[in-house]
Amino acid sequence: GAGVSQSPSNKVTEKGKDVELRCDPISGHTALYWYRQSLGQGLEFLIYFQGNSAPDKSGLPSDRFSAERTGGSVSTLTIQRTQQEDSAVYLCASSSGGTGKNIQYFGAGTRLSVL
Amino acid sequence: AQKITQTQPGMFVQEKEAVTLDCTYDTSDPSYGLFWYKQPSSGEMIFLIYQGSYDQQNATEGRYSLNFQKARKSANLVISASQLGDSAMYFCAMREDRNSGGYQKVTFGIGTKLQVIP
Numbered sequence: 001g002a003g004v005s006q007s008p009s010n011k012v013t014e015k016g017k018d019v020e021l022r023c024d025p026i027s028g029h030t031a032l033y034w035y036r037q038s039l040g041q042g043l044e045f046l047i048y049f050q051g052n053s054a055p056d057k058s059g060l061p062s063d064r065f066s067a068e069r070t071g072g073s074v075s076t077l078t079i080q081r082t083q084q085e086d087s088a089v090y091l092c093a094s095s096s097g098g099t100g101k102n103i104q105y106f107g108a109g110t111r112l113s114v115l
Numbered sequence: 116a117q118k119i120t121q122t123q124p125g126m127f128v129q130e131k132e133a134v135t136l137d138c139t140y141d142t143s144d145p146s147y148g149l150f151w152y153k154q155p156s157s158g159e160m161i162f163l164i165y166q167g168s169y170d171q172q173n174a175t176e177g178r179y180s181l182n183f184q185k186a187r188k189s190a191n192l193v194i195s196a197s198q199l200g201d202s203a204m205y206f207c208a209m210r211e212d213r214n215s216g217g218y219q220k221v222t223f224g225i226g227t228k229l230q231v232i233p
Contacts, residue, residue, distance in 0.1 A: 033221070042206065042225040043160075056220065089158060101167070102148065102210065104221060106160035 002026075004107035006092050012113045013082055021077040021110045025094030032075050033093045033104060034067055043091065049075065050097055082114045117141065119207050119224035126229050128197045135182070136192040136227045138207030146212040149190040151181065154204040154226070163205075166190060197231045204228050 005024040013019050025032050034046040045059040049069045060066070064083075069075040079086055089111050093104040120139045128134035140149065151163040166174045166181045174181040182191040194201055207224040 035223075043223040045220065045222070048220060091160065093160070101165050103150070103162050103165060104208075105162065106152075108159050111158075 004092055004094050004105055006090075006107035006110050008110055009108060010111045010113075012115065014115055015084060016081055018078065018080045019082055019112065021079075021090050021092075021112070023075045023077070023092030023094075023107060025073065025075070025092070026105055028096070029094035029105075030072065030097035031095040031102070031104075032069055033095075034075070034077050035091045035093070036061075036088045037091060037109070038088045046077070046090075079112075082112075084114050087112055087114045118222040119209055121207055121224035121227050123227045124225075126227055128194075128201075128229065128231055130199060130231055130233050131196055133193060133195045134197055134229065136194070136205050136207075136229065138190045138192065138224060140188050140190060140207075140209045142188075142209065142211050144211040144213060148210040148212070149181070149183070150208040150210070150221070151179070151190075151192045152206045152208065152223075153201075154206065155200075156203070160206070164192065194229075199231050199233060202229060202231045 007022045030051045032049040035043040047067045048056040064080045067077045089109045091109045093106045095104045147168045149166045153161045164176045164179045178195045180193045204226045206226045210221045
């Protein structure tokens with residue numbers, strides 16, 4: 001596609017339910033990032049995928065959070081047993097990887113509301 | 116220590132005037148990249164400008180320029196001839212090019228909210 005696509009754009013769920021957020025990166029981009037942005041805050045790094053390398057999961061806040069990237073393309077961020085503090089905008093970005101500019105291009109985000 | 120520091124939580128600028136948004140960074144990596152992003156109220160993150168640590172000249176992109184002072188570890192964004200549409204949050208970010216397995220984590224600052232006054 002032309003840009004990074006995220007779905008759904010909005011998700012309302014009840015506390016304790018599991019949610020899945022999807023990211024479709026720019027075609028050919030080997031690097032994919034997930035961030036969380038709480039209201040009025042900066043971006044909190046969650047997880048990073050680069051090609052076939054093991055992902056960097058150092059930013060995941062708890063073991064309720066997991067992510068996978070299938071076939072080096074689409075990624076799914078899963079939050080199990082959602083809590084109210086999980087409410088935030090979840091942003092996905094992709095980049096070409098490697099050195100040089102390696103600019104991250106962002107999707108429009110998924111706004112998650114946990115009631 | 117904070118990797119990226121943006122000390123101005125909010126800034127006002129008169130339309131058509133220039134404004135500088137501050138950013139300082141902290142890294143021991145000799146190879147790194149610096150970015151500025153704009154986030155309007157709609158929420159999308161828009162890439163504005165990039166500066167590589169080895170770039171000799173300051174980056175420019177239209178009305179945006181990056182005042183890169185390597186020794187001071189600062190990467191201020193200058194917006195010339197401000198427009199009402201420039202009102203947004205602005206984030207400074209740094210990518211550190213470590214040698215281990217191509218790991219390239221990007222760290223973002225907390226942002227500066229710019230409001231352009233007519």
